[in-house]
Amino acid sequence: MKEELQQLFTALKDSITQNEFVKLTLSKPIRKSDELPNVYIRQIELRGELSFQFLYRYTTNDQVKNYSLEESYVVLEELLSEKFRAATLFTLSNDLLVFISKKKKVNYKTNNPSFKNKLPETHDKQKVKRAEKSPYLFHLGITDKEGNVIPKMADKYRQINKYLEIIEAQLKSVKLSKSIRIVDMGSGKGYLTFALYDYLVNKKEYKATVTGIELRENLVNYCNDIAKKCDFTKLSFVAQPIQEYDNDKIDILIALHACDTATDDAIFKGLSAKAELIICAPCCHKQIRQQVKGKEQESPLLKYGIFKERQFEMVTDTIRALILEKNNYNTKVFEFISNEHTRKNVMLIGAKSSKKVDTERIDDKITNLKEAYQIKEHYLESLI
Structure with missing residues (x-):
């Protein structure tokens, strides 16, 4: 040949x-x-x-x-x-x-030739850096004065860019008003809150107002000070519990690593406001595990402690996703960022939908899950 x-x-x-x-x-x-x-x-x-x-x-x-x-x-x-x-x-x-x-x-x-141009010869697709050349990165200690990422903050910088990539994709899946109202519940030190504001307002030129809700007043003062230094006029932080936040005008609800049932409080706020997007990265998952403590489980998956912990995390977030579906949201659950960088890596997203929902079928799924694991009640159910 x-x-x-x-x-x-x-x-x-x-x-x-x-x-x-x-x-x-x-x-x-x-x-x-x-x-x-x-x-x-x-x-x-x-x-x-x-x-x-x-x-x-x-x-x-x-x-x-x-x-x-x-x-x-x-x-x-x-x-x-x-x-x-x-x-x-x-x-x-x-x-x-x-x-x-x-x-x-x-x-x-x-x-005759089918192509007028050559294909790119780079082996790996170049990743777009959505967070760069902004003063907030320096003030938060992620970069130095020259804009170089500080080595010990490389994982956080990578997480920020992955987060913005996810947000950008989700914005295309929903219909938003001209002026977007975003609430970040449990904003902490504000790494992702600042990144989202800078990307949407300064780079993509959205008309957006972003509010960070954080219980620790020292962090709220710290973040408001940086927002002022960066001239982020539509970004503010408020010191109060998630449950007490009463603004029902929310287009995008974000709750990243809100501990245990604080995630459910945030989801409930988003559902009450009929937010177009609800974006969560749950952690802790204590409520279900405490309910079933001391109860003998039939499944061999629950024989070992570490498997039991992971299984109940999955059950907790699955019920959350089903409740979102029941309230007319298309849901996705996926890995936010690799386990290499953080264990708190699951992201749950609900995008508002107009499709008809079979609520009885979803209720049956929730009931079957609770019966299988001897769960009396999911905290989010009690809020609704």
């Missing part, structure tokens, strides 16, 4: 030399039982050297392997001899189509 494929290899080498290579695709598998419909090959720069990335697109998953140019010739010959009957070499000059018959006869056809 090597001689029959020589025209392809020559065209591939010339396109690379002339900086016109775009990509190479393999198709028409010889055996469908291999469950490998396609292989896509693109040029990348890996550790400063020219390489080729082979994306094996299986029916159930994708696998990626990187090869040098010489290795790529060998792998291509093997794939076209044993796996595929067709290939297309895309260059800026033309498309070269390769057809291989059952008797291994190779035919070529040249078409």
Whole structure:
């Protein structure tokens, strides 16, 4: 097969030399039982050297392997001899189509080019930094005066950028008024509150008012002082319990790491205000565990302490998600940031929906969960 494929290899080498290579695709598998419909090959720069990335697109998953140019010739010959009957070499000059018959006869056809520009050669997609070059980062001790991230704060900086990425995606899923009212309940030292305000107001030019609710007055004074220094005129912090906050005009309710039932108090405030978005990162989860303390559980998953703790965290947050669904919210539960950086890494999001809800079916799910784990009542249920 090597001689029959020589025209392809020559065209591939010339396109690379002339900086016109775009990509190479393999198709028409010889055996469908291999469950490998396609292989896509693109040029990348890996550790400063020219390489080729082979994306094996299986029916159930994708696998990626990187090869040098010489290795790529060998792998291509093997794939076209044993796996595929067709290939297309895309260059800026033309498309070269390769057809291989059952008797291994190779035919070529040249078409006009499909691409006018090359694909990016970076191996990894560059992550967008949404939090940068802002005075709040310096005042909160995340960067130095020159804007460089202080090494010990690198994880917090990474968390901030991930948080803003999530928020940006969620804003596209709901309908918001021209003036957005955001309340961050349990704002703490305000890292994420400041980041959200700066990103929405100063970078995205939203008309947004952000209020941080925090019980500790020293942190409220600290945050209000920084807001003043940064000239963040629509950002303020209030010292009071979440339960006492009585403003019902909330478009986005945020409660990140509000301890135990404080998360439920925050969710209830969001439900009462009919907020378009409710964003939580729950922690502690003591209420359910204390209810079932001393009760023998049938499930072997609950035999060991660490598994029991995790299981009841999942049950607590699942019931929260179901209650949000019952109140016309589309819910998502996912990992906020890797366990490598923090254990408090689960994010629960509810986006207001107009779809019809089968409340009886959801009630049955909640009841079955409570019965399975001998739970008398979820705190959020008692609030509603």
